[in-house]
Amino acid sequence: MTAVKQTVEDSDIHPNFKYELANILGEKALLHCFQCGTCTSSCPVADDVDIKPHQVISMTLLGLKGKLLQSKTIWLCAACLACAEHCPRGVRSFYLQSVLKNLAARANNLPEGIREEGEIILTTGLAIPISSGIIKRRKKLGLPDLTPPDAETFQKIAEVTGITSLLSKKGGKEK
Amino acid sequence: MMDYALFLGCIIPYRLPQLEAAARKTLQKFDVNLHEMQGAGCCSDPAATPALDYKTALAVAANNICIAEEMELDILNLCNGCFHSLKLSNETLKNKPRLKKQVNEILAHVGKEFKGTINIRHLLEVMHKDIGLERIKDEIKTPFKDLKVSVHYGCHVLRPSNVLNVDDPLRPESLDRLVKLTGAESVKYMRKMNCCNYCIRVVDKDISLKLSAEKMKQIKQAEADCIVLLCPGCFMQYDLTQKEIIRLLEEEMFSIPVLSYSQLLGLAMDIPAEELGLQFHRVKLKKLFEKPALFAQ
Numbered sequence: 001m002t003a004v005k006q007t008v009e010d011s012d013i014h015p016n017f018k019y020e021l022a023n024i025l026g027e028k029a030l031l032h033c034f035q036c037g038t039c040t041s042s043c044p045v046a047d048d049v050d051i052k053p054h055q056v057i058s059m060t061l062l063g064l065k066g067k068l069l070q071s072k073t074i075w076l077c078a079a080c081l082a083c084a085e086h087c088p089r090g091v092r093s094f095y096l097q098s099v100l101k102n103l104a105a106r107a108n109n110l111p112e113g114i115r116e117e118g119e120i121i122l123t124t125g126l127a128i129p130i131s132s133g134i135i136k137r138r139k140k141l142g143l144p145d146l147t148p149p150d151a152e153t154f155q156k157i158a159e160v161t162g163i164t165s166l167l168s169k170k171g172g173k174e175k
Numbered sequence: 176m177m178d179y180a181l182f183l184g185c186i187i188p189y190r191l192p193q194l195e196a197a198a199r200k201t202l203q204k205f206d207v208n209l210h211e212m213q214g215a216g217c218c219s220d221p222a223a224t225p226a227l228d229y230k231t232a233l234a235v236a237a238n239n240i241c242i243a244e245e246m247e248l249d250i251l252n253l254c255n256g257c258f259h260s261l262k263l264s265n266e267t268l269k270n271k272p273r274l275k276k277q278v279n280e281i282l283a284h285v286g287k288e289f290k291g292t293i294n295i296r297h298l299l300e301v302m303h304k305d306i307g308l309e310r311i312k313d314e315i316k317t318p319f320k321d322l323k324v325s326v327h328y329g330c331h332v333l334r335p336s337n338v339l340n341v342d343d344p345l346r347p348e349s350l351d352r353l354v355k356l357t358g359a360e361s362v363k364y365m366r367k368m369n370c371c372n373y374c375i376r377v378v379d380k381d382i383s384l385k386l387s388a389e390k391m392k393q394i395k396q397a398e399a400d401c402i403v404l405l406c407p408g409c410f411m412q413y414d415l416t417q418k419e420i421i422r423l424l425e426e427e428m429f430s431i432p433v434l435s436y437s438q439l440l441g442l443a444m445d446i447p448a449e450e451l452g453l454q455f456h457r458v459k460l461k462k463l464f465e466k467p468a469l470f471a472q
Contacts, residue, residue, distance in 0.1 A: 026271070044370045048382045075378045078386075079221050080370035081334035085344045092335070101226040110227075113377025117223040122231070125216030127185040127223065134189055141196040141452055146188055149216025153238060153285045160284050161231040 014063040021060060024099050029090040033057045039083035039093040049073040053083055053093045060096065069104045075111050077101075105166055119167040122158040125149030177305060179251035179296065180243040181209040182261065185217050186407040187253055193452020194407055197437035198253050198298060200446050204314050205306045210248055215239045218260035221331060222374040225260075233274065234281040236264035240295070241287040249294045251301055253437075255406035259331035259339070262295040266338050297332050298437070299405055300341050303349040311356055316445040318358025324439070325399035325431075326350050326361045327413075329406035330370050353436060354403055357443040364397035366390045373408040387412055388423040394431060401432045401463055403439050410435065414457045432460045 022028050039053040040046045046053060051073040059068050068074065077097045084092040104110065121127050126149060138146075158164050187195050202209065218239060219225060224232040240261060243250045252258035268275045269291040279288055302311065328347055336344035345368060351361040372386040391413075394402060402413055413420075414433040421428060433456065441451045453460050 044372065044386055045375065045382065048379075048385075072378075075226075076375055076382065078330075078370045078372050078383075079374045080330040082330075082370070085334050085336060098225055098229065102228055105227050111378045114223055114226055117220065117377055118227045121217045121220060121224055121235070126189065127217045127220050128189050130189055134192060137452075137455060138188070138192045141192055141450070143188075143192055143196055143199070144211065146183075147213050150214055153214075154216060154235065156285050157231060157234045157238065157281060160281050161228055161234065163228045163231055166227060 008062075008064065012064055012066055014065040017063040017065045018061050021096065021099055025095060027090075029092065030057065030060065030096060032089045033061065033091050034089060036088065038086045038088060039091070042082040042086045044078055044080060044082070045076050049076050053097075056097065056100070057091060057093060060100075068100055069107045070109050071104075072111075074100045074104060075109075075114065110166070115167065118163075122154050122163070122167055123151065125151045125154040176206050176208055177301075178208045178210065178248055179301070180212050180246050180248040180293075182212055182215060182218070182239065182243070182250045182252050182257055184252070184254045184257040184407075185220075186256075186411065191407050191410060191455075193455045194253065194410065194435045194437065197435055197441050197446075197451040200450055201437045201441050201444065204444060205310060207251075207301070207306070209251070210246060212239070212242050212246070212250075215242050218254075218257040219264070221256050221259050222377070230274075230277065230281070232260070233264050233268065233278050236260050237268060237278050237282060237289040238285065238287055240265055240293065241282070241289055244290050244292050247292070249296055252295065252297050253405075254408070255297070255329040255331035256408055258295065258297040262297075262339055263335075265291070265293075265295050297339075297341060297405075299328075299332055299349055299353075302353055302436075308352060308356060311353070311440070315357060315440075315443045318443055320358060322359040323362045323398060323400045324354050324359045324403045325364055325394045325397060325401070326354055326367070327371070327402055327404040327409055328368070329404060329409045331408075332405060350403075350405065350436065354439065357439055359403075359439065362397045362399050364399070365393040367393075371406075371409040371412040373412040376412070383412075384416065384420050385423055387416075388420045391417070391420050391431070392424055392426075395429060399431060401434055401439075401460075403434050403436055405436055417458050430458045430462070432456065432458050432463050434460075 022030050037054045043053050074097050081094050084094045219232040219235040268289055333344045342349045354361045369390050372383045376383045438451045
């Protein structure tokens, strides 16, 4: 893959971004990354993303907040945690990407698929709808009847944490 | 007698109940008492809620854990994703008092309180450690013969290993041992530890299937008769969308049946295939049973 030269303006740089993230993560390991690229070499999706996992870290350290939070890369993490397992500096890139996703979702960069998934979980209490065909199949298999979860509990949690507005936002940015 | 609160999650009971049936049928034979968790819902889903908001995800997971705390039982998970969400949340809240306080403030609105009194377990470790290989071996009636299995663990039962602590995160052996107990062979294959990529399906289906195809190619080259796995997410990827995956390989069409470990074990324990729900699989298992001398006589 060829490297693309990009111009970075002074205004793109947020020097305190790395400290903000280390604070949210509750650990300073992020600041100790020496760019060995082990995370990238263990990542199953590294070949298919424009910003590689080790570059996500270097961009974080440089403070390129806007570029990161608007990227699709952070949403393509397969959550396999190979990076977290391999990192010799204990950076655990997976956790960093999770925090970036939380921030990106608030910066209007939320893939529609994830928003939909979150919406159904936090309004019904289940990640998939109940279908009559499956209920029949359960009976055939002699499985016990299920009590669906209390949907109001899940709605209340989302309301208290203040993410209800995030869930109802239609047409989140998706490339 | 071993007693657990059974956490089903969403995909298993509401999409793949055959995996639940097989787990219940096999566990019954080992004197495992399963207690239903009334009111439990989604675990938080490793791919969804934590990506939106970490604290919401912790509260959703903790809400489920509280149900088992009231039952005074450890939770048994059949799904890797649920195990991952619940165990990570349980350990985080047990070890970080500040977060625990914040999450309990959220839970107070729904009349719950996280105490940190139970443990979260996965079927794999309960089979391997609690029930044990010897006990399982005693229940095997008709061992397989000449059955080649490609074992797929699934990421969320292994990593992060410092918290989950189930097996070696890069060279695990527990599921291979359990498969070998049934008389089947666990074949060596490249990319064995690769992710199924189910978690990125909702973001980019093309990339997700393409990456699965690379693994499927290796499974075929290893001449495996079937794939044996644990997680319903991986099952969805390899069974429900196997046709789409194989189409990407630009090879002649082929198919490889997918079974959960409980289903494989159930067959060797002489539990009828219909009771294990094998008829509900997208990739038909007919070919597997037609293979001569599959079972030792």
